Structure formats: C-alpha cells, structure tokens
Amino acid sequence: MKTTPFTEKHIALGAKMHEFAGYNMPIEYGTGIIDEHLTVCKAVGVFDVSHMGEFWVKGPQALPFLQRITTNNVAALSLGKAQYTCFPNGQGGIVDDLIVYRYEVDKYMLVVNAANIEKDWNWCVEHNTEGAELENASDRMAQLAIQGPKALATLQKLTEVDLTTIPYYEFTVGKLAGQCHVIISNTGYTGAGGFELYFYPEAADAVWNAVFEAGAEYGIKPIGLGARDTLRLEMGYCLYGNDLDDTTSPIEAGLGWITKFVEGKDFIDRPLLEKQKAEGVSRKLVGFEMVDRGIPRQGYGLLSPEGEAIGTVTSGTMSPLMKIGIGLGYVRPEYSKPGTDICLDMRGRKLKAVVVKPPFRK
Numbered sequence: 001m002k003t004t005p006f007t008e009k010h011i012a013l014g015a016k017m018h019e020f021a022g023y024n025m026p027i028e029y030g031t032g033i034i035d036e037h038l039t040v041c042k043a044v045g046v047f048d049v050s051h052m053g054e055f056w057v058k059g060p061q062a063l064p065f066l067q068r069i070t071t072n073n074v075a076a077l078s079l080g081k082a083q084y085t086c087f088p089n090g091q092g093g094i095v096d097d098l099i100v101y102r103y104e105v106d107k108y109m110l111v112v113n114a115a116n117i118e119k120d121w122n123w124c125v126e127h128n129t130e131g132a133e134l135e136n137a138s139d140r141m142a143q144l145a146i147q148g149p150k151a152l153a154t155l156q157k158l159t160e161v162d163l164t165t166i167p168y169y170e171f172t173v174g175k176l177a178g179q180c181h182v183i184i185s186n187t188g189y190t191g192a193g194g195f196e197l198y199f200y201p202e203a204a205d206a207v208w209n210a211v212f213e214a215g216a217e218y219g220i221k222p223i224g225l226g227a228r229d230t231l232r233l234e235m236g237y238c239l240y241g242n243d244l245d246d247t248t249s250p251i252e253a254g255l256g257w258i259t260k261f262v263e264g265k266d267f268i269d270r271p272l273l274e275k276q277k278a279e280g281v282s283r284k285l286v287g288f289e290m291v292d293r294g295i296p297r298q299g300y301g302l303l304s305p306e307g308e309a310i311g312t313v314t315s316g317t318m319s320p321l322m323k324i325g326i327g328l329g330y331v332r333p334e335y336s337k338p339g340t341d342i343c344l345d346m347r348g349r350k351l352k353a354v355v356v357k358p359p360f361r362k
Contacts, residue, residue, distance in 0.1 A: 049145050079102055
C-alpha cells in the first residue's frame, strides 16, 4: 500500500488503519467515529487528505482545455477562486468530480479523488487536443484539512495572512507554520467550515506539529475517514463511487448547478446533458430520512409505500448528530419531491422513510 507523509503519525496515535484507494489510511482513532464527528462539528479536527490527486494545467491553452473537459464555467474563475465541477465521460456519465483552482492567469490546479488519480490523469492526457501543459503533482504534494468552528482560530496563530479575508471557495498562497508557498483554501468536505492546506511533503512534520499545538486549547483531534464519510453525508455531499460514477449523469445527480450551458463552452456531452435538462431524466438523486428505526446501506432497495421498487440507496448511515438513519439514493422522478413517503427494503423488511432536501444537518 502507498503511504502519506503522515502515515507513521497515524500508526503512533493508535489509529485503526485500512486500505483506501491504494493508501494505508486511518479509519478512526481511539475515541471512535461518533466522537470524531462531533469534534469537527463543535470544535476542530484534522484530516490527512494527502492521498488526493493534484494536477497542474498550464499555458495559454489551459482555459480552452478545461472549458471543454469540465462541465462548469472555468472562464468565470478569477485569480484566487476555486470551483466544484466534474469530468463528463462522453456517454452521459461522470469520470470524476473535482475542484479547479485558478492559481495564476494561465495556471490551474485540479484536485481529484484519490481512487481516480490514474484514471483522471489518463483521461486528461487522452483528451488534451488543445495542447495544454499538464503535470501530475500528486506525489509531490501533501494536504491537511483543518475543519470545524475553531479551525480559523487555530490556523490564525500560524500565519500573518488574515484568514477572515478568504471567502468560501477562495484561496491564497502564503507562509504558514514557518513554511512558505502554502496554499490556504477555504474549502472542505464536512460542512463545518475550515480550511484545506496544500504544501510540500518535506514540510509535513512542521505543519502537523504546529497545527496540533495551536489547536490544543480547542480540543483538536486527528480525524479518520470514517467520520469524514458521516460528516459529508450529513451535508448531502456526493461521494464518487457511491453517489456518482460512470453511469450517473450530473443532471440525474442534482449537479445541474455545476453544468453550465454558456455560450462558447462546447464541453464533452453538452448536447446530451442539455437534452436531459430540457426533457427530464428517468431517475434523480434524493436525500431521505428514516421514519422507522433502521440504517440505510449502499445497495439497499428503495420502495414506494405500496412496495414497488423505485430505486436504490447509494449512501447511508446513522447520523451522529440527529440519531436517525439518513441516506442518498436514486429514485424515479415522481418520488423525488421533498416530503414524499418512501420505504427502505432492509433485507426484506419494509421500513418507512421520507424524502428530504439535504443538508440533513441544519
């Protein structure tokens, strides 16, 4: 298995380690997933997300290339801004979802899912007909996500950059914890606020130690992938491989807001996705909460109140904050309106649920 610059720290802290996307990653630490989840919601937690992939796209052809290969309007990005988007796969599905950062005038950073680094890189190289300059920097970049309501106070101790001046989905490059050229991004996958830091692997020890020292008074803790999943699900954020894949379109997945049919943006699958938006789709991704007691799991069937099969669960868990089962799943459009009664087929038991509009965590 691959390691990150922080793997030995996780092991020394007693983390439960497991393979994820080819990396040896911490799933949870000694206090457990629920405690870690609540720590992020109420204080501050640190995620090692160095397994994520980072590609640089540079040169005068960078923007034309990104406009064609992604669904969102990259031309709308000014310097220092980031954008959530996806790669359409030429057949109506999604290669991956990702974040695009406009780093310089003709220089962009793409942050892709760890499990898809090779797949995404090959896709970009294969479809680079514009001749943009591409660089896979995934092995030369470390990343920590410092998330929670005390994240700003923690990190402000370590930098002269005024973190309050970085709005959501914007970033800056500055000195942090004595390290130069750190990308400080007001993004995250938890819904609890905070920042994601990108830096050279050689700075890993210095950044990790400084962050934990700065956050000690707030009860800072390392957080594993288990709580990362429950936190993103409480917000209704999609996870590639569960809620998104090569068979799901962004229109079906409720990602019409990152699918921009602007003039001059001739992106892959545009005619097909325009048709879907105009004519409708045969299924839609929805959030739902359990009425009966039960925990939805990926692959469970979703039923009408009469017991007819209407869809499938893609993600599910017991909400650590709400103490009820919550989930995401694709259903027939007529069952997608919030407030609609549906049922969960839990190994032959028909349990009542109701469609809701995420986020589940209010």
